[in-house]
Amino acid sequence: MRPRLTSPVPARPGCRRKPASLAGLFRPRGRLRFVARAVPTDREPSRLDLWSGRLRLAALQVPAADVVAVRAWLRGGARTEPSPGLGLLTGRMLVEGTEQRTWREIAEQAEARGVSIDGSATAEVHGLAVDALADDAALALDWLAELLLSPEFAPDRFEFLRDQTVGELLSLADRPEVVTGWAFRDQLYHPHPLAAPGQGTPESLDGLSAEDCRRFHLDALARGGVIAVVGAVDEREVLARLERLFGPAGDLGPRRAARREPPAPRGRPERRVEVGTASREQAHVYAGHFTVNRTHPDLPELRALGILLGSDGLAGLIPNRIREREGLAYATGVDLLAGAGTDPGALSVYLGTHPDRVERSLELVRESLRRVIEEPPDAEAIEECQTGMFGREPFATETAGRWAALLVDSLLHGLPSYRRSFRLERIGRLTPQGVFEAARRHIDPERLRVTVGLPGGRSRLESGDGALPSGGFQGQG
Structure with missing residues (x-):
């Protein structure tokens, strides 16, 4: 079966990890790894702002968790998309190949390390979720930067995902409560972009291209976003590595984010x-x-x-x-x-x-x-x-x-x-x-x-x- 990264990839059964890893300095020192500890829940996370404040970073050490969860979200999402479904397709395309690796290489390498990678979008953001063992924290951050800063947006992968999304719409259209819910959303949100289905419509999807996803993603990078890292990590080392990975990308040159503030959701006139x-x-x-x-x-x-x-x-x-x-x-x-x-x-x-x-x-x-x-x-x-x-x-x-x-x-x-x-x-x-x-x-x-x-x-x-x-x-x- 072809490995895919549009859903989390489980670890290979019975695989053993090498004692050495890329995590290095990320592991907290002088601490027993398998002893549950009370987490100081009101301790402030370590923070860092990049790109003149447009990219906000936060890292929090949770000692009892022998894993790392990384979330990177760029501002925009469905509320700013010029055509319904563009935000979701852009988020999903982030795991479908980069300038360095094909989608298959990404999937196979993630499966070999037991790393879960998911690209998606919401009403307000699109981006990535990466989950890994704490030993692979540095690797997770490196992959995050690669996927977020150099996605390929290959036309063949775009067509595959677009067809898949149309299939989702057809499946959802079989559920009367969903169809009614879509109509209710339109009744509330029109003419706001959130009046449209998150997956778009067959007509809107048919009019999109991989290049549209590339432009939408570049706009989102120019707009900025947030990155949160949580787990058994050293907060200062996490922020230092993120600064090395993402700091240079803040120079946008002549490009600036397209301003797309959506119209107010007035709703349809019919009650x-x-x-x-x-x-x-x-x-x-x-x-x-x-x-x-x-x-x-x-x-x-x-x-x-x-x-x-x-x-x-x-x-x-x-x-x-x-x-x-x-x-x-x-x-x-x-x-x-x-x-x-x-x-x-x-x-x-x-x-x-x-x-x-x-x-x-x-x-x-x-x-x-x-x-x-x-x-x-x-x-x-x-x-x-x-x-x-x-x-x-x-x-x-x-x-x-x-x-x-x-x-x-x-x-x-x-x-x-x-x-x-x-x-x-x-x-x-x-x-x-x-x-x-x-x-x-x-x-x-x-x-x-x-x-x-x-x-x-x-x-x-x-x-x-x-x-x-x-x-x-x-x-x-």
């Missing part, structure tokens, strides 16, 4: 949209409106409110009333911060129900939302929310990869997310009155936009004409 789906019997319903972005001070209160409404399961107001008590829906979902980042997140309520029960279910959704803005939650409910949030806290730093995600969040959004005290303080400060006031500021049942996917339709993707399904085959998958 309700109905789309046909391939479902035989079920209707799929989304309802919601925008709330706040990633850095808004009300974020903790809205997370608690989401739990009260049902983001954590059947105990919330919406699933308990609609599914458990009334029996109107076979599936429910609630999120008050869906997609929150630089752009605002959204209240998003999902219902899987029978077409005859759509109106009554929506009535109960609005009733539940009115309740949280008309009366404060009781103290016991908030305490239960806090208990659950405190209970999940240890999982935030369960792996080196999760530590790296916290560092990336801090570098991108300016929040001290890596500090345990910061995360615990945001949970501990929650009060019934604070949650109630946040609900009144950000929840409005009268502003709900509703998208209903009804059975009996057929996606134009399925019919083979390559166009989007009627009603808006839109949104972030």
Whole structure:
């Protein structure tokens, strides 16, 4: 089977590592490697800014982890792409060959060392995730620089990935709830680029080329980004090596990043949209409106409110009333911060129900939302929310990869997310009155936009004409 790097590559079973490695100075000295240690969770990571502050680096030693997690993200992402799907294809192309090595050489060498390499993109960034044993930390950083600074963007690999992405779209188009969700995203975000599917559309993908990916990547390099390194490493040595690898690349010469600030997400004028789906019997319903972005001070209160409404399961107001008590829906979902980042997140309520029960279910959704803005939650409910949030806290730093995600969040959004005290303080400060006031500021049942996917339709993707399904085959998958 041909090795591919669009997903993590596992280590070869039974392979033994050589005693010597390229890590060298990266290994912390005078420390037992296999003894678990308490991690000083509020210790500041070592930091360094390059490229006149456009490339921000952070390294954090986590002694108990005998691995290294490296994350490198360049600013831009889907929110700045001129054509839907370009950001994702650019991220995936980063592991498909460089000026020094072919895609096959990269895959085989990564597999031989047990290194995982993944190129991807989100709404705001594209880049790389590299995971390796701590002994291979230097190698991981060297490969990161090679993949990020000298990707080849070979036309044949681009065509392969483009065909693969079209296949993903065709597969997703078989899922009625996804098609309805795309239409809901379009209803909310239009004319913002995030109104389009993260994978793009068949038409937009057909108009792209490997050269488009190259230009988008160069723009992102000019814009800058962040690199986070976490694991059993020496922080100073990590930053010194990154400075040697990336410092010279900061001289852009005549090239400057193309400024693409997206239009505001105003949404479609219609408050309700109905789309046909391939479902035989079920209707799929989304309802919601925008709330706040990633850095808004009300974020903790809205997370608690989401739990009260049902983001954590059947105990919330919406699933308990609609599914458990009334029996109107076979599936429910609630999120008050869906997609929150630089752009605002959204209240998003999902219902899987029978077409005859759509109106009554929506009535109960609005009733539940009115309740949280008309009366404060009781103290016991908030305490239960806090208990659950405190209970999940240890999982935030369960792996080196999760530590790296916290560092990336801090570098991108300016929040001290890596500090345990910061995360615990945001949970501990929650009060019934604070949650109630946040609900009144950000929840409005009268502003709900509703998208209903009804059975009996057929996606134009399925019919083979390559166009989007009627009603808006839109949104972030």
